[in-house]
Structures are given as C-alpha cells and as structure tokens.
Amino acid sequence: MQFLRKDDPVIADLAVKEEIRIENTINLIAAESHSRRSIMETLGSIFNTKTIEGYPGKRFHAGCIHVDAVENLAIERAKALFGAEAVNVQPHSGTSANLAVYFSVLNVGDKILSMSLPHGGHLSHGHRASITSKCFDFRHYSVDRETERIDYNRIREQALDFRPRMIVAGASSYPRLIDYQAIAEIAQEVSAYFLVDMAHLGGLVAGKAIPSPVPHADFVTFTCYKTMMGGRGGMILSRKAYERGINRAVFPGCQGTSAVNLIAAKAVICKIADTDEFRQLQLTTLELAEALAARLQELGYRIVTGGTDNHQVLVDFTGKGITGAAAEKTLESVGIVLNRNVVPTDADTPGAVSGLRLGTAAIAGRGMGTAEVDRIAELMDEALRNADDEAVLNRIRLKVRELCAQFPVYGGPDMADAAA
Ligand SMILES: *Cc1c(COP(=O)(O)O)cnc(C)c1O
Numbered sequence: 001m002q003f004l005r006k007d008d009p010v011i012a013d014l015a016v017k018e019e020i021r022i023e024n025t026i027n028l029i030a031a032e033s034h035s036r037r038s039i040m041e042t043l044g045s046i047f048n049t050k051t052i053e054g055y056p057g058k059r060f061h062a063g064c065i066h067v068d069a070v071e072n073l074a075i076e077r078a079k080a081l082f083g084a085e086a087v088n089v090q091p092h093s094g095t096s097a098n099l100a101v102y103f104s105v106l107n108v109g110d111k112i113l114s115m116s117l118p119h120g121g122h123l124s125h126g127h128r129a130s131i132t133s134k135c136f137d138f139r140h141y142s143v144d145r146e147t148e149r150i151d152y153n154r155i156r157e158q159a160l161d162f163r164p165r166m167i168v169a170g171a172s173s174y175p176r177l178i179d180y181q182a183i184a185e186i187a188q189e190v191s192a193y194f195l196v197d198m199a200h201l202g203g204l205v206a207g208k209a210i211p212s213p214v215p216h217a218d219f220v221t222f223t224c225y226k227t228m229m230g231g232r233g234g235m236i237l238s239r240k241a242y243e244r245g246i247n248r249a250v251f252p253g254c255q256g257t258s259a260v261n262l263i264a265a266k267a268v269i270c271k272i273a274d275t276d277e278f279r280q281l282q283l284t285t286l287e288l289a290e291a292l293a294a295r296l297q298e299l300g301y302r303i304v305t306g307g308t309d310n311h312q313v314l315v316d317f318t319g320k321g322i323t324g325a326a327a328e329k330t331l332e333s334v335g336i337v338l339n340r341n342v343v344p345t346d347a348d349t350p351g352a353v354s355g356l357r358l359g360t361a362a363i364a365g366r367g368m369g370t371a372e373v374d375r376i377a378e379l380m381d382e383a384l385r386n387a388d389d390e391a392v393l394n395r396i397r398l399k400v401r402e403l404c405a406q407f408p409v410y411g412g413p414d415m416a417d418a419a420a
Helices: 002-007 009-024 037-043 065-082 094-105 131-135 152-162 180-189 199-206 240-254 260-272 276-298 324-333 344-348 361-365 370-385 390-406 413-419
Strands: 086-088 111-115 137-141 166-169 193-197 219-223 234-238 312-316 339-341 355-359
Touching (some): 002 009, 037 260, 065 086, 065 234, 086 240, 094 131, 094 193, 094 234, 094 240, 111 152, 137 152, 166 180, 180 193, 199 219, 199 276, 234 240, 276 355, 276 361, 324 339, 324 390, 361 370, 370 390
Parallel strands (some): 111 137, 166 193
Antiparallel strands (some): 086 234, 312 355, 339 355
C-alpha cells in the first residue's frame, strides 16, 4: 500500500493493524468469510472509476464498452452457476436486493409474511426498525417452541388467515435447512409471490453443499460476502417473467449508480465457485459446523435445535447466568471473534440476547479442520469458565495466537511491513 501510505499514513496503519487482527484471531462470525486475493485485487481495481446507470447496452453515460462486458459476464456466470433464468448483479447489499424485490411486484401497504427476527429472520423482513415495515404490512411466523424448527403447518394456517401477497423464507440465524418446496406450495395456494433470502447460504448453494431454493422460488436474493466469499454487495435471481420489473426496481427504483468493482468481483467469484476447490471448501464448512456443535454440546452447552445443517451454530446460554454480550466480550479478549445473537427463547423477553451465533466459513477458508474445531471449542469453554481469571485468559490468548499462526489467512508482504 505504498500510495496510501503516502496520502494517508493513518488509514494505511489501520489497514495493517486490521490485517494483523485478522491473522491473529479466530473468526467465527457467521456473516463473514475471508476473500481470496483475486477478489481483493478486483475490488481495488480500475473498475472503481466508471459511473454506470442503467444496464449493459442501455447506459446513461458513454465509455461503458468494458464494464458492459464485465456486467454481462457476471450475469451469465451467475445464471449458469445457480441455474437461474434472470439475474441482477447491481444491488449494493442484501437489504437493497430485498427492497427491490418487494417494490418490483408489490404496492406500498401490501401484505408480506416472513420469519420473525427473534426466531432467526432479518431486519429487512419487516422489523419495526427497518423502513421495510413502514412500506409494507408484515406479519411474522415463528419457529416451533419444542423443536425450534420452522413449523410449516403453522405457516400455512397464518397464510390462509393473513392472505399475504408475498411470503419470505430465509434467515440470518437458523441452523437448519428450510423446506422451500413446502413454502412454495403454501405460496401457490394463497397466490402469493415467493421470495427466498439465502443471504447466508449463497456459497453453500453455489457449491452444491446444500439444496438450492432456485427451482422453488419466484425470487432469490443473497449477499456476496458471507459464505459466497465474493466481496460486498448482493444479487437477485428471478424467473424470466420478473426480469424487467426487477431491473427497474433496482435502477432507478431503489438505487442510483451501481459499483462496477463489486460487479466485477461478483463475476470473479461466480467463476471460482464453479470449481471443485470451492465445492470442497463449502463441504468442509458444513463438516466443521457439525463438529463445532457436537464438541460444544459435549462440553455442556445447549445448541439451538441440537445441531446444524449449515455453517451456523447457535449457542443458548438461557438459565446459565451469562448473557450473549458478556460471552462475546470474554471471547473477543482471547482472540475468538463472534457475535451475540437472539435465540428463540428470547422471543418472550424483549431485549434479551442470550445466545451466540457461530459460523465456520472463515476458519474453513484458512484451512482449519475438525481437530482445530475441537481445540477452538475447548478454548472457548475454558475462557467462558474463567472469565474473571486474567492469568487463564492470557494463556488462552497465546494458544489462540499459536493456532492462528499455523493457518495464515494471507500472510502477505504487508505483514512484514508491519513488523518493520
Ligand atoms: C446478512 C443478511 C442480509 C443482508 O444484508 P446487508 O444489507 O448486506 O447487510 C439480508 N438478509 C439476511 C437473511 C441476512 O442474513
């Protein structure tokens, strides 16, 4: 970063510190993954220059010959990768993608049925703090109290009663597979559109590690930076019949210019995702999540739903005298980074956050295996049991460092720079 170092040494220093933090901590944040260098190069490339409005061949500024080729490649590769009839690669984020889907076929005030936030849903699915709740009339479905899994019969009852114009499936914290076909049938029965928000699962679906919602849904949205590993931003897959409506809803409906550097990174990750290496990495991510849930369970932790089918593990501390926030803080202090999260039992106590959400995409990406996962679970347990003992926490901190050093994320020349 020689040029940045000259223009702004403060930001350059922070970037180096951030890289050191990433190298020296175990990243269990379910909404993150480590991008490959090729993605980083693309994001910081010359494609940052071009201002685009509109779509390839129909732009509002001249000079789009090469960026049109980039966007067309992103679209064609995403269509092939996901088996989608139509693709929009311009959304700035998952939330932008969802907004565009809503506005593509709904009117302000229309009814939408989606998963409630304390049960795993997302802010952009009509949470009262989100603009989505001001634009549309949302009702929410919950998970079953006993099984902590989606109760499809209950969704059907709610749909028959509420008569939504759209049903949304997909979650930010739900460790089990969703029966898309069951919800598609309900949507059909009540003549509702069906949106699947697979934000967390994009990479797992692209890598064919879990079933795809694409055959069942009218619209599928996802973010490119979670299991997909492709830089920031979002994408919309849809049936051909909705292509024009979606394109209009994204631009000029919900967004202005899109980011060509992000679109280029989306093209690159769609190429990478069609390799055995990528597919293997997604399978490893699943294997590590299963191992993490199992080991934590052996150590006495309650895992929501008793396990996982995806990259997420939800730990519930309810009744253990520890909050999600306290656990997050203790673990961050030893270099294990994750986030506190609501768990289904919190739904009855507004404001309570009694759990942790863990994900294994980032540790799989740096080459860790099940032996390391066991070790991580044990270090987490030791830290949580000794949260007030600085000497123990110090020892754990060193062990985390050692583990990270064996599995460098990048270990590039910036590190040598930083040491100098
Ligand atoms: C992460 C996530 C999003 C994300 O959106 P951003 O706007 O990119 O933060 C949308 N939906 C779900 C279910 C998510 O988990």
